Amino acid sequence: MKRIDKIYHQLLDNFRESTINQLLxxxxxxxxxxxxxxxxxRSNVSFELNNLVRSKKVIKVKTFPVRYVPVETVEKTFGCKWNTDDMEVEELKQHSGHPKRMRQDISTNPLELMIGAKGSLKKAISQAKAxxxxxxHGLHMLLLGPTGxxxxxxxxRIYQFAIYSEILKPGAPFITFNCADYYNNPQLLLSQLFGHKKGSFTGAGDDKVGLVEQADGGILFMDEIHRLPPEGQEMLFYFIDSGTYNRLGETEHKRTSKVLFICATTENPSSALLKTFLRRIPMTIHIPSLEERSLQERVELTTFLLGKEAERIKKNLSVHIxxxxxxxxxxxxxNVGQLKSNVQLVCAHGFLNNLDRDDIVELTVxxxxxxxxxxxxxxxxxxxxSKMISEYVNITTxxxxxxxDETTKIDEDLSFNLYHLIEQKVKMLNKEGLSRKDINQYILTDIHLHVRSFFNQRTFQNYNLLKFVEDDVLQITKELKEVAEHELNCKFDRKFIYFLSMHIDSFLKRGKQIDVLNTQETDEIRDTHVKEYQxxxxxxxxxxxxFRVVIPEIEVIYLTMLIHSIKSLEENKRVGIVVAAHGNSMAxxxxEVATELLGSTPIVAVDMPxxxxxxxxxxCLAAKIQEVDEGEGILMLVDMGSLAMLESRLxxxxxxxIKTxxxxxxxxxxDAVRKVNYLNLNLHAIYDSVKKDFIELWDKQPAASGKKKALVSICTTGSGTAKKLEEILTTIVNKASDDPIKILTxxxxxxxxxxxxxxxxxEIVATxxxxxxxxxxxxxxxxxxIEGEGEKMIQQAITKGHAPINGGLTSPNIIVRxxxxxxxxxxxxxxxxxxITEILLEWLQTIQDELGIILNNSVMIKVIVHTAFAFERVIKQNPIAFSDEEEITDELEKVYHLTEQTLIPYEEKLGLNISRDEKMFIASIFAEELQP
Structure with missing residues (x-):
């Protein structure tokens, strides 16, 4: 970098984030x-600063000593064009009162603000403006360019430019539609694009507004247009030609809508789209790949992405060249998508290594x-x-x-903040007493997996595994896969290679495994998964x-768990999914969309004309249910409530x-397929999880009375009790009904x-x-x-005395658990x-059967809590003694023996033996319940 450029960039860096008050x-x-x-x-710097003033890049401020400030900084801060080479301080102060009076002199054109507007994007921007x-009403456009x-x-940005240019009105709609979601389904596509009329088909209880109508007076962005089937392309070009359309079910009414289409594809349009459709999209705009962009633009893009991460971290970044x-x-x-992923990885690593610094995050090799x-x-x-890059950045920037700016800001998913997660995990692992080195290694593995998977979901489905692991690790993993298939007499797919290679690579880089399991747990794993352990x-x-390394026993245990987990993905019984919907091909x-994106799963579609x-x-439904049933039950996803009513008959x-x-x-x-494929959840858990994720959508649906339903929780105690009560009621509601019922405290x-x-x-169903x-x-x-009857009362209030759609509440009841x-x-x-709660609930059911009694909730809670503490005291070697003053009657002795016998399997399962005195206490609770 030339001396004059270094001086100018230093001056720019010094005032990059200055406010008006700071500058004054x-x-x-x-x-x-x-x-x-x-x-x-100093003399050389003074010489170059005056050259910069003459070239109108720097302003000379007449103070003593003379000071210099970049023109760019002044224009940005005061929002006005500056034409003089020097100025008095008073001039600057005068402008401070009217910072926006000449705002129009500075370009706020959303297209011109893009990185590369005067370079690689110049032609694309010119075409877009035209x-x-x-x-x-403008020309429809087709954007061509590679993924990312x-x-x-x-x-x-085209949409923002149209508003900026007053071609579109402020607040005009910008609707995004991904054509892949409706691949090969003309009927569903028709309803989505053009809407439908009330009563046009079963379940069409209201008129539906289509996307074409929503986008009236604005822009409809059709992403992945190459996935639009020929029928869909024909529907669109008819609308483009005539400007008119009908909702599904309408025959006489002709509707009109003024929509500008922007389509996007990664494919060759001449082979992926109908020629008759392409003729309706006259403007084809090429968006360059990252490789086609100049070095300066790539530096600017990297700087911008780093700046966005700095905003998330809320700290400055010091970035080495x-x-x-x-x-x-x-x-x-x-392209830019992958660059963004890599920037996030580097920033996450740097953030972890600079946790002890409040001021800045240094990013080095x-x-x-x-x-x-x-x-x-x-x-x-x-x-x-590096020499070429030094033309644009310093050794450390x-x-x-x-x-x-709010006018050009693009919404991002900020619900997940990786840096907050890193801080929380570090605090948690610090409490566990792990060393800083071990903590860093664990979290770096998490970071790597998260950012890569996040990027994969949005861009590439076939990311090269070699980017995750070393080549030699991949080779040995392929050999191990053959060994496992031979020894376990089963076949594994590529998930085996993926999971196991990542695990081995992580172990080799970590150098040693952190033992987070106790002896009892490791013994249980050996005994439970004998084949996998071998x-x-x-x-x-x-x-x-x-690799010439030593593998400790704990790593063998982890490999056992990993083999079992992967084997479970291949062989274990999973919840089946049946998607049922009216129409010829909606289901x-x-x-098809789900299996294409997330792979095979026990799922079938039932289309019902x-x-x-x-x-x-x-x-038909019964046949399909039996087809995908693997013994774990079926989750039915249906398009309307009438199908849900068939659950009990099915x-x-x-x-x-079945849960519906x-x-x-x-x-x-x-969502359902992902949870079945990758989370080891039972039917109830998947049902609850999917329902919870979509409850906001259901909350918007009115009850039959015209009002939404609610269950009111009335509490005088603190927020903790109120929150717990709300959780319990939510679980009861979810088990008792498919209808959306709001819990209000x-x-x-x-x-x-x-x-x-x-x-x-x-509509309040109960309080x-x-x-x-x-x-x-x-x-x-x-x-x-709490006593137990209330749960049944709430269930009856929700279902109006009928049996709940979902088969009632499970036993043991929700309150106790x-x-x-x-x-x-x-x-x-x-x-x-x-x-321990799960184990003791099972035991409690056994002993109630043996004693021939039914315990109320209060007694069940008392027994479970007391017995759990008894097992805990075995570990602490601090058992309590049964008082000698207590009389041990024949009845109590009999109950004691039953208590002792029924506890044996659970003691063996836990590897803990409760003392006689502890069991006598537990038996005395049961004996009290047997008294008339």
Whole structure:
């Protein structure tokens, strides 16, 4: 970099984030200050600063000593064009009162603000402007470019430009439609694009507005247009030609809509689209790949992405030039999308390594992920590349958080903040007593997996595994796969290679395994998964021989668990999914999208033409249910509530447990398939999870009375109790009904006013809590709820006395489980509260059967909590003694022996033996319940 450029960039860096007040206070830098920063002679710096003033890049402020400030900084800060080479301080102060009075002199054109507007995007921007201004209503556009090049962003900028140019009105719609969601489904596509009329088909209870109507007066962005079937293209070009359309079910009414189409594709349009359709899209705009962009643009893009990460971290970044070099040349495919992923990886590594610093995050070569670092190290062009990059950045560049202007800001998914997660995990692992080195290694593995998978979901489905692991690891894993298949007599797919290679690679880089399991747990794994353990021992020998390392026993245990988990993905029984919808191909379309994106799963589609009779529907559904049933039950996703009512009849006919969710969507099917494929959840858990994820959608649907339904929780105690009660009620509601029912928590203070307001908006099905509001709805007191009868009362109130659609509440009941887990997780140190609750609920059912009694909830909670603490005290070696003053009657002795006998299997399962005195205490609780 030339001396004059270094001085100018230093001056720019010093005032990059200055406010008006800061600029008025500092008024620029003197030549001496810049000379000290760059370690140059003051006279040389003064000479170059005056050259910059003459070239109208820097303003000279007439103070003593003379100070200098970049023109760019002044124009940005004061929002006006500056034409003089020098100025008095008073001039600057005068402008401070009217910072926006000449705003129009500075370009706020959304297209011109894009990186590359005067370079690689110049032609694309010129074409876009021409298309927007073309009379009378603009030209439809087709954006061509590889994955990750920024087609969606460019389409959004065209929309912003149309508003900026007053071609579109402020607030005009910008609707995005992904054609892949409706691949090969013309009927569903027709409804989505053009809407339907009330009553046009079964379940069409209301008129539906299509996307063409929603986009009236604005832009409809059709992404992945090459996935639009020929029928869909024909529908669109008819509308483009005529400007008119009908909703599905309409015959006479002709509707009109003025829509500008922007389409995007990664494919060759002449082979992927109909020629008749292409003729209607006259403007084809090429969006360049990252490789086609100049080095300066790639540096600017990298700086911008780093600035966005700095905004998330809320700290400045200090970025070494080698990091720029590695990042710019690491995105060999995937374009800006991959560059963004790599920037996130580097920033996450750097953030972890700088957790103890509040002021700045330094990014150096050590923060590069291993694959990027190796590419950088192995390149023979590094010196040459760094020299070229030094024209645009310093050896170390300070990057401040970038906050985009609201008019050009693109919404991003900010629900997940990786940096918050890193901080939380570090705190948690610190409490566990792990070393800083071990903590970093674990979290770096998580970071790598998260960012890569996040990128994969949005761009590439076939990311090269070699970017994750070393080549030799991949080779040995392929050999191990053959060993496992032979020993376990089964076949594994590529998931085996993926999971196992990542695990081995992580172990080799970590150097040693952190033992987080106790002896009892490792013994249980050996005993439970004998075959997998034997295979893991073979793996141990082969890995030791191949890499000349020592594999500790704990790593063999982890390999055992991993083999079992992968085997479970292949072989274990999974919940089946049946997607049922009216129409000729809607259900099939939904299933095709899900299986294409997320792979094979036990899922079938049932398309039901409107003419099919109910008996035929039941026969068809029963056959499909049995086809995908693997023994874990079936989740039915249906398009309307009438199908949900068939659940109990189908259970009777097939003998299969079924849970049903109405109002199926593409997103819902994808969510269910993902959870079946990758989370080891049972039917109830998947049903609850999917239902919870889509509850916001259901909340918007009114009840039959015209109001949404609500269950009111009345509480006088603290927020903790209120929250727990809300959780319990939510679980009861989810088990009892498919209908959306809101849980509302109110204070017993001013209860009458609160209830009146709720009744105006909601249909209250029941109230629960400390005070009876005395309204026309059942009330369940806390005492009755905890004792057990309240749960049944709430169920009956929800279902109006009928059996619930989902087969009723499971046994043991919700109250006992929730309250036990809540109590135990606060006080148990060694035992898992959820695991011990599950075990003791099972035991409690056995002993009730043996004693011939039914315990109420209060006694069940008392027994479970006491017994859990008894097991905990075995570990602590601190058992309690049964008082000698207590009389041991024959009845108590009999109950004691039953207690002792029924506990034996659970003691063996836990590897813990409760003392006689502890068991006597437990037996005495049962004996009290046996007394008349």
């Amino acid at each position: 206070k500092v008024q620029g830098n003197s030549a001496k200050e810049i000379a000290q920063q760059l370690q140059m002679e 298309a927007v201004f073309y009379p009378p 090049s920024g087609k969606s962003l460019f389409a959004n 080698d990091v720029y070099n590695a990042l710019i040349h690491s995105a060999k495919f995937g 050590r923060d590069l992920p291993e694959d990027i670092k190796q590419d950088w190290i192995s390149s023979s062009k590094n010196i040459e590349r 300070i990057i401040s958080p970038i906050v985009e 295979v893991a021992l073979i793996f141990k020998d082969k890995i030791e021989e191949y 099939n379309s939904l299933v 409107l003419a099919v009779s109910p008996s035929e529907i039941i026969e 259970e009777e006919k097939t003998g299969v447990k 969710i109405s109002n199926v969507t593409t997103s819902m099917v994808l 109110v204070s017993s203070i001013k209860l009458a006013n609160s209830i009146k307001k709720i009744e105006q908006e909601y 629960v809590g400390t005070k009876n509001p005395k309204i026309d709805a059942p009330h369940v007191s806390l005492e009755v709820l 929730e309250l036990c887990e809540d109590s135990l997780k606060k006080y148990l140190v060694f035992l898992n509260p959820y695991h």
